[in-house]
Amino acid sequence: MYHSVDGRTGPADDPYGVTVAPDRLDRQLRALRDRGLRGVSVRELLAAARTGRARGLIGLTFDDGYADFLDTAVPLLRRHDCTATVFVLPGLPGGTNDWDPLGPRKPLLTEAGVRACAAAGMEVGSHGLRHRSLPAADDAVLRAETEESRALLREMTGAAPEGFCYPYGHLDARSVAAVRAAGYAYGCAIDPGALGGVHALPRVHVGQRDTGPRLAAKYLLHPLRRRPVVPAAAPVVRVP
Template identity: 35%
Template sequence: MADTAVPILMYHAVAAEPNDATRALSVTPEAFARQMAVLAGLGFTPLGTADLAARWRAGRPLPGRPVLITFDDGYEGVHRHALPVLAEHGFPATLFVTTGWLRGPYDTGGAPDTMLDWDQVRELAGAGVEIGGHSHSHPQLDQVSDEVLRFELIHGREIVGDRLGTPPASFAYPYGYSSRRVRRAVRETGYAQALAVGNDLARRRQGPYALRRVTVRRGTGIEAFERMVQGRAIARTFAGDRALTKGYAVVRRARRAGRIAAGAM
């Protein structure tokens, strides 16, 4: 079976006036609507995360021009602005929620902007949006102890299961950071697949726990978006991001090794 390259789009906030903490990784409602119109006009077929992974796992064919639309964290604008556009086009999507940031009984007070509440999450799920896990408090999972890692994965998954009636099958790593230890814990916790970042197209050979995504930002123009979803000039577009990611990965590994040696983990 051909190793089809699939663009997995990573969104965060959809907001006209985001705060400073979320501005760079937000898109305006108008930009999001234009981007979804581009997907429809180019004949893309959006899939859910669990659907894509299940097809690849079973060796089943993908539809023509597959694409995934994903949102991280759980910002209120996903319900207010993105859902009507998705419904207009009949597009499925995946929302990865940080359970300790959502408004309601589990709110830890650490959210960077206005978040969804659980009624809105249920409405999104009822409208065909897959709800995935994104930890409980959004730490860098490759830097925390085994105990904290397990808590973040298990507590977040249990909360989603309690609130929606079904535990999430898909996970997205906070900040995109993972390691072999983190990926193993995600699998053992019960998630069937997980998304990283990587700013590249996703391929079956990446494995179900390291599927790559491309970042859609406030500065992503419509021509750049068209090139991105068609897999053109991705390496050039994200060259700076990739260099920073590789460099920071070395720093994070050294930091964790230092904490282990000092007995802090």
């Protein structure tokens, strides 16, 4: 689970730890490849898991849809023959991360930028409409964040997104049911606990401090800390 890739934001200006410098991402991707692993979109990972071909694949996600994903992350991903899923906010095209009370304002992808990400071979998923916490949302907001965001992304890219990412990692049984009812094939969480499943996939945060050994440790500890996920028509697998 990544967010922003920006060499201009130092640790002192990044209170939420969402920024990774380009050279650090480059080294992290190289560390994966050196270990025989390849980063792919969640869509590709789940498709491979359903046919027993997920070995060696790591699902890479970039939350919030920052403009630097297209400008900085995509070239690095392609350099290492990797893909990823970028979760965007179709209700805030070209906006900024105003939901963060601290830290620098970061520009978000425009509609053209979202289309360019898809054209570059990256999976585009929904992060909701305007980055609102779903458990606290009333029924109208919940529908907008799930159903309306999916419809807007279909208009932007020409294809309905398969994936949804819960803003802030917040979820409950009601929000998981809404994501499933909206037609998403999967949902990404962080530590979903008992709600874990294809519509609440666990993920591991990756930040600026993560060196190769730290990534390896996170990879080994992931199946011990989080419940296994069972894709449809497949044996039990652990999603990295």
